[in-house]
Amino acid sequence: DQQVKQNSPSLSVQEGRISILNCDYTNSMFDYFLWYKKYPAEGPTFLISISSIKDKNEDGRFTVFLNKSAKHLSLHIVPSQPGDSAVYFCAASRTNSGGSNYKLTFGKGTLLTVNP
């Protein structure tokens, strides 16, 4: 049972345009969501996160939108650059009674290719 799904294995966009990566989740207890970027032969690099009390978080070219009713989040990259080409992972976690998040549950990733 995959609780975090990234249904698009790959996405190709032109440099300067918007990249939109999507993620769906099934566990309504998830309350913290993150996006990571991964280059080959490297570990995942944290990009941006959002708490379930918000519906939008922005950091430079990266914006994450959360739609709790649809159990859907998306990452927008504007403008896209060739250096953004990588695998993007969506991850989710839930806060325990002590206020801490433990494990991250990841999607399978989306390979983004930004063409010059």
Place this chain on the structure above:
Amino acid sequence: DAGVTQSPTHLIKTRGQQVTLRCSPKSGHDTVSWYQQALGQGPQFIFQYYEEEERQRGNFPDRFSGHQFPNYSSELNVNALLLGDSALYLCASSSPARGLETQYFGPGTRLLVL
């Protein structure tokens, strides 16, 4: 500021052997989580260590065990290796007790079991 470091970077073992992977957390972090990433998959949570104790465990058999040292560094041990244990093993550090919830990952150790 040093990030998360892992050693070794690559490892080749044969079935039935045992392996130990090492991780040093990011400065200021006290919690270490281990993940296994198979080819074409997202990372899968193995377990998390805090205050030298296993705090949460994913769906991995007892062949996977770990340890955290007083300096917060950690080891992942895998006994009786199977071909299916071939994967990228990722360590991540955080400090939830200090409000630092985000997990930062190391470069990983790529394990090949022959």
